Amino acid sequence: DAKTTQPPSMDCAEGRAANLPCNHSTISGNEYVYWYRQIHSQGPQYIIHGLKNNETNEMASLIITEDRKSSTLILPHATLRDTAVYYCIVRYGGSQGNLIFGKGTKLSVKP
Amino acid sequence: GAVVSQHPSWVICKSGTSVKIECRSLDFQATTMFWYRQFPKQSLMLMATSNEGSKATYEQGVEKDKFLINHASLTLSTLTVTSAHPEDSSFYICSARWAGVDTEAFFGQGTRLTVV
Numbered sequence: 001d002a003k004t005t006q007p008p009s010m011d012c013a014e015g016r017a018a019n020l021p022c023n024h025s026t027i028s029g030n031e032y033v034y035w036y037r038q039i040h041s042q043g044p045q046y047i048i049h050g051l052k053n054n055e056t057n058e059m060a061s062l063i064i065t066e067d068r069k070s071s072t073l074i075l076p077h078a079t080l081r082d083t084a085v086y087y088c089i090v091r092y093g094g095s096q097g098n099l100i101f102g103k104g105t106k107l108s109v110k111p
Numbered sequence: 112g113a114v115v116s117q118h119p120s121w122v123i124c125k126s127g128t129s130v131k132i133e134c135r136s137l138d139f140q141a142t143t144m145f146w147y148r149q150f151p152k153q154s155l156m157l158m159a160t161s162n163e164g165s166k167a168t169y170e171q172g173v174e175k176d177k178f179l180i181n182h183a184s185l186t187l188s189t190l191t192v193t194s195a196h197p198e199d200s201s202f203y204i205c206s207a208r209w210a211g212v213d214t215e216a217f218f219g220q221g222t223r224l225t226v227v
Contacts, residue, residue, distance in 0.1 A: 099206070
């Protein structure tokens with residue numbers, strides 16, 4: 001079973017920041033937080049991942065709370081093309097760790 | 112990011128026939144590959160994990176004799192759906208990752224299988 005909890009859906013206005021929350025209260029010390037998104041009828045796209053520290057790349061920022069029990073994915077300037085299902089996943093950091101998908105958050109970016 | 116190519120993108124087959132889906136990592140060596148299945152309006156369900164040169168590990172409830180997985184090289188894994196039936200119609204997605212503690216997995220574009 002997925003070890004994360006996400007809201008089923010969110011709306012965001014185009015051009016505004018989209019903040020997607022994720023709860024992972026049972027995360028262990030060697031588990032990473034990964035974010036992927038899936039646009040309809042396509043394979044998931046990797047966005048970002050982190051362990052303890054906040055992370056930023058060209059797509060998004062990942063903010064992880066100090067106790068690591070929750071995180072927030074931030075899309076700084078959402079566009080219509082960011083409409084997708086966003087998955088927050090915790091994965092064991094070893095080489096055998098699998099990605100187990102939960103239900104994700106359906107983000108709808110509106111004009 | 113790294114590129115994972117899946118082929119075919121869609122396939123229609125008759126009930127009782129077998130279908131092979133290929134998954135290739137184009138610009139990296141994939142020590143581990145994963146196969147997922149996704150039904151309409153549902154999330155991805157992990158079917159099996161395979162490491163190059165060894166037998167795949169199947170998730171509970173997935174029939175290994177029906178879904179044959181081969182990972183013969185570091186850039187290619189195949190999923191064969193044997194004796195396909197209409198209930199096997201689904202979106203099949205592979206992903207690939209190279210060895211490492213926190214490496215990300217990259218996904219193929221998926222294969223839409225329709226069994227008629």
